[in-house]
Amino acid sequence: MKIITYREMCNQEGVETIQRGMNFNLGSNYSVILMSVKKGSPYNDFISDDGRKVIYEGHDVPSNHAPIPKMVDQAKTNPSGTLTQNGKFFEAAKASLKIDNYHIVRIYQKMTKGVWVDNFFFKLIDADFIPDENRNVFKFTLEAINEIPDGSVVQKESLDDAKADHTRVIPSHVIQAVWKRDQGKCVMCEATDNLHYDHYLPYSKGGSSINPDNIRILCGRHNLMKSDKIE
Numbered sequence: 001m002k003i004i005t006y007r008e009m010c011n012q013e014g015v016e017t018i019q020r021g022m023n024f025n026l027g028s029n030y031s032v033i034l035m036s037v038k039k040g041s042p043y044n045d046f047i048s049d050d051g052r053k054v055i056y057e058g059h060d061v062p063s064n065h066a067p068i069p070k071m072v073d074q075a076k077t078n079p080s081g082t083l084t085q086n087g088k089f090f091e092a093a094k095a096s097l098k099i100d101n102y103h104i105v106r107i108y109q110k111m112t113k114g115v116w117v118d119n120f121f122f123k124l125i126d127a128d129f130i131p132d133e134n135r136n137v138f139k140f141t142l143e144a145i146n147e148i149p150d151g152s153v154v155q156k157e158s159l160d161d162a163k164a165d166h167t168r169v170i171p172s173h174v175i176q177a178v179w180k181r182d183q184g185k186c187v188m189c190e191a192t193d194n195l196h197y198d199h200y201l202p203y204s205k206g207g208s209s210i211n212p213d214n215i216r217i218l219c220g221r222h223n224l225m226k227s228d229k230i231e
């Protein structure tokens, strides 16, 4: 998983800024979701134990629509009747269940100010609107895929079961623990740019994504050298 700056993230998506967490069809081909699963983050996003699935919580109504947004249901439509971001993702998820195509979403995970992790591509496999304490919220289920899509609609059949390590989302607390321990540098050469999170023992060989001892930071060069050795 690649570590990038905010600027690199925007450049990669061809936009000046990305200000919202949910960005339906940000490019023309797929949507972009920003995740921040740090303590104190306003939403209860969740990464499954094996890192393949992400449960992403929808967004609250803006504070100018309700005095306490956390006290009211998340909205599917705006007052004007158009779909909110919640609504757009929800409709896309439900449509794909009927027509057998999945909407594709790229997920970036915030590590610290201006520093992000590129988690690559996911298919949006389901959406729910469910009770959460005293109100209803949206929950979107996304599953990691291996392919880089060239269209927003990808045939189910063309999606292999993902095996590569880059389809594993590393939980945020692990990401942050490793960044601190390795001091934001390649552990081999101390380079500070073009960095990646590497599984010391690959996931496919039983390596863990949730144990910081199995994750380290490598530069692009050392990351490549490692994959050459494995193949």
Ligand SMILES: [Zn+2]
Binding pocket: 186, 187, 188, 189, 190, 191, 218, 219, 220, 221, 222
């Ligand atoms: Zn290096």
